[in-house]
């Protein structure tokens with residue numbers, strides 16, 4: 406049982422291949438689509454925006470972000486992931502957008518973003534920040550690549566997260582307290598940092614807003 410819990414925890418932080426990886430991927434798709442959709446909606450993406458999602462998992466949020474981007478404008482969507490398996494799955498789902506040049510997926514970690522300063526207008530991430538090895542460094546990198554006037558949204562399945570941590574099924578979800586994350590955002594220079602408790606149908610979830618002046 407202990408090794409099963411450890412495997413689930415490992416795949417939650419870094420989804421990979423195999424039966425437990427497959428199971429975790431099903432859980433992500435089934436439970437988190439609304440959070441990905443809401444994050445993309447709350448960002449108020451304009452057709453010409455450059456949008457980044459960090460830790461996109463199966464790629465549903467990228468798909469929603471692409472719906473807001475104009476095919477013929479300069480708008481583009483970028484996805485950064487540390488799991489090669491999630492990149493493979495998202496590439497399969499979104500290959501047409503990659504081929505058209507509207508979507509670029511990159512293997513990497515949030516603490517070392519491969520994008521120039523001020524290169525993104527909108528950033529979002531879903532169920533992700535509590536896995537970062539260095540929260541401050543991740544926030545600092547996101548602040549660096551966000552352009553002045555830009556905005557970032559974080560959504561999370563807080564209830565499921567708390568339950569999974571309590572049941573030892575998410576042992577690598579350190580730093581999951583949203584207050585610690587929000588303090589780190591403010592320390593980095595983000596402004597207007599606030600959390601709202603929102604609803605999507607019968608599901609409620611927290612969304613954290615942050616801006617760069």
Ligand SMILES: C[S@@+](CC[C@H](N)C(=O)[O-])C[C@H]1O[C@@H](n2cnc3c(N)ncnc32)[C@H](O)[C@@H]1O
Nearest residue numbers: 419433437460461462487488514515531532536
């Ligand atoms: C729990 S999954 C969430 C996936 C998706 N956003 C969702 O909500 O269904 C966390 C994802 O973040 C990625 N991730 C974790 N730490 C990361 C880091 N430091 N940099 C980039 N990606 C990271 C993992 O590979 C994984 O795909």
